[in-house]
Amino acid sequence: MSTASLGGTLPARLTEAAVPDRPGLSRRRFAATATVLASGLTLTACSGGAGSAGSATSHSTLRIGQFWPPVSLDPAKAGGESLFYLNPAYDPLIHRAADGSLRPRLATSWRYLGKGNTAFEIKLRAGVTFSDGAPLDAEAVERNIAYFKQAAGQAAAFLAPVAKVEALDEHTVHLALSQPHPQLPALFTQDYFAGNLISPRALADPGGLARRTYGAGPYMLAPAETVAGDHYTYVPNPRYWNAKDRRYDRIVIKVLPNENTALAALKTGQVDVISGSYAIASGAARAGLKVASSPNIVMGIQLNDRAGKLCPPLRDVRVRQALNHAVDRQKITKALLGAYGTPTDQPAVPGQDGHNDTVFYPHDPVKAKQLLAAAGHADGFTLPVVVPSTPAFPGEIAQAIAADLEKVGVRMRITAKDPAGAAQEITKYPASTMGWGALPVYFMGRGLWLRDAVGMNPFHSSDPELERLDRQAAAADEKTRSGLDRDIVRRVVEQAWFLPVCLSPVFLFHRDSVRIEAVRDRPFPSVVDWRPAAGPGA
Structure with a gap:
């Protein structure tokens, strides 16, 4: 993700300083x-010899x-790097299987009520207790949702539309939403933490949750x-x-x-x-x-200053599109990732939510120069970019992008800061590196490109068409939403707010x-x- 993360608020620990990722996508x-x-590493094998691989x-x-x-170890405050540590101890309400299907776990069934994705019902498994002996019931779910919302962790932003939680009986929970939310089933899986229920006894004194586990796993x-x-x-x-x-x-x-x-x-x-x-x-x-x-980590550059406050040329969509045409994604991906990378110019992964089967920005330096000239920048300009000072992939990809932009007259001035500093000062730079896990489009909107997106839209850029499509998709049924999600991703790409280069595994x-x-x-x-x-x- 970028130096300002989605991570504390998105499921994959999407940020370097805070969150994310889906599952472990940081x-x-x-x-x-x-x-x-x-x-001097020594690990004692529990039994059996080391043997060959x-x-x-x-x-x-x-x-x-x-x-x-x-x-x-508190599910409400953990990030994507904690998935391995949390999954053994915390069963989710809904289990996401390896093939992507959603299966019963602590919840035996779930459904939206009526139309518009504003009411949701969960049926709980009977006879379940947490590791400390507390029973799993509707009241436990109600207390968990309240705790996750106030804990300001990864799940909090995605639970914000939940206005009321009502226990209809011991094992039936009804959620009333203040606005449409089409991804509650995904949110209540192990990937997004909110489904990892905590014992209500532990919630009475949550100070110990960071160091011990109190789940039903x-x-x-x-x-x-x-x-x-x-x-x-x-x-x-x-x-x-x-x-x-x-x-x-x-x-x-x-x-x-x-x-x-x-x-x-x-x-x-x-x-x-x-x-x-x-x-x-x-x-x-x-x-x-x-x-x-x-391969679902989207790597590249974020063009955060879309209004041109710090870098005036970026206010013109033709300039942002020119930068996208200037980059040779195939070359960079092969050089950095070899056979393991996939070039991309969009934030959605092939075969997943919202992906468009088209190439929006083929490598075309001539067209890039034409667009720059049409926007009044035939001589190019300087683009300051902040990157985290780790000897890792984001810095390498920034240097590779800079080399391609130089060929069309755009000089990328790279400033390296420690990860926390880069995150804190993201509003002082018009662009930053990105490296975030691809998520359902509804989640990516709230973390990446809507006006109030957490972390990844530091200048609060807004596009009326994008906001309209998002509202429409949020209230749509699953079949209709599929096409709207593709429209949303297409609009994001056409606005060229990001300069994605590759999907890294x-x-x-x-x-x-x-x-x-x-x-x-x-x-x-x-x-x-x-x-x-x-x-x-x-």
């Missing part, structure tokens, strides 16, 4: 070559290497076996409602802040699964490890002792869906 994942070098390991313990520790954190910032151990929740479907006896997540060290630990069998970036993908494949990728690397049913172009399945490749739990 730019931080690309800081693979940077940050802290872990020295293809050898079987114990089914009793799933060992995961993760680049970042959780910002918080298959596992719970074992504080005595956990060292914050180093490793997190999860043991079975004895009250779990679906214990027969639990895959492992224990889950251990080890923080490995250098991905080359993480890859070495994976090769030797000290861990079973790691997340990582394109930088180690080839090495993992050569070692015989399984490589799963999901997020990766999981794992040994063949673990079965992860990842579906290309879909977010990865929840940790609780991973299973031993053979033996008990397979």
Whole structure:
């Protein structure tokens, strides 16, 4: 995402400083070559020898290497990097399966009432208790929604339209909305945190939520076996409602802040699964490890100053379109990502919500110069851009874009700041780097391009046609909304508020002792869906 993140408010921890991502879709994942070098790493295998990359390991313990520790274990305040840490302990109301389908979990059914997407009903599973013994009932859902709304975390903005929560009976909840919201089923999955229900007893004193877990999931954190910032151990929740479907006896997540060290630990069998970036993908494949990728991180430049307050040329749509035509997306994508990247000029992923099957901005420097001349900038101009000072992908892509813009007379002046500083000073620069996870169009609008979008529209740019299409799509049924979502993405692209270059993957690397049913172009399945490749739990 950009230096000002969607992250604290979007599901994929979309921001570098705050959030996001969907599921784990943050730019931080690309800081693979940077940050802290872990020295003297030793992980104790729970059972079985290390063996080769293809050898079987114990089914009793799933060992995961993760680049970042959780910002918080509180689902209402966590970011995308916390997904691995939260999913074992917190069952969602609705489960998003690997193929993208939505399936019952703590909720057995759900539906919109009437037309217009302004009333929603949830039926809860009977007989469920949280790990601390509190019952799951309609009142627990009501208290959770109230807590998530006031916690100012990732889900808060997307719950804002929920005006009233009413318990019709012990296991039936009715939501009344102040405005249409077509994505409540997606919001209540594990991807967006709001569905990860917390025990109402814990909500009475939420101070402990950052360090312990109080969910209704298959596992719970074992504080005595956990060292914050180093490793997190999860043991079975004895009250779990679906214990027969639990895959492992224990889950251990080890923080490995250098991905080359993480890859070495994976090769030797000290861990079973790691997340990582394109930088180690080839090495993992050569070692015989399984490589799963999901190309849904949109990388490029945000042209934030659409009114031209800091950089007057940007107020002209022809100038913004010229910048898009000037960039050779194929060349940049191949140079930076090789076979793992996909060139793109739109914020939607092929095969997903809102994608248009067309190329809007083919590489055409001649047309770029013509548009600049028609807008009165035949001699070009200077475009200041702020980037986070990490030796990671956003900085590389900014340099590559700058080289192409120079050829049409636009001089990109890049200023590098620490990630927090870049986020805080985004309104002092007309443009910034972007690297955010592709989401349903309704969510992207509220995080990226509507007038009051959180983080990614720092100058509060507004387009009446875009706002109209959004209102229409929000109230539409699913079939009608599909076409409107494509219209919304097309309008965003035609306005050229962004300069996307490529879809960069997020990766999981794992040994063949673990079965992860990842579906290309879909977010990865929840940790609780991973299973031993053979033996008990397979």
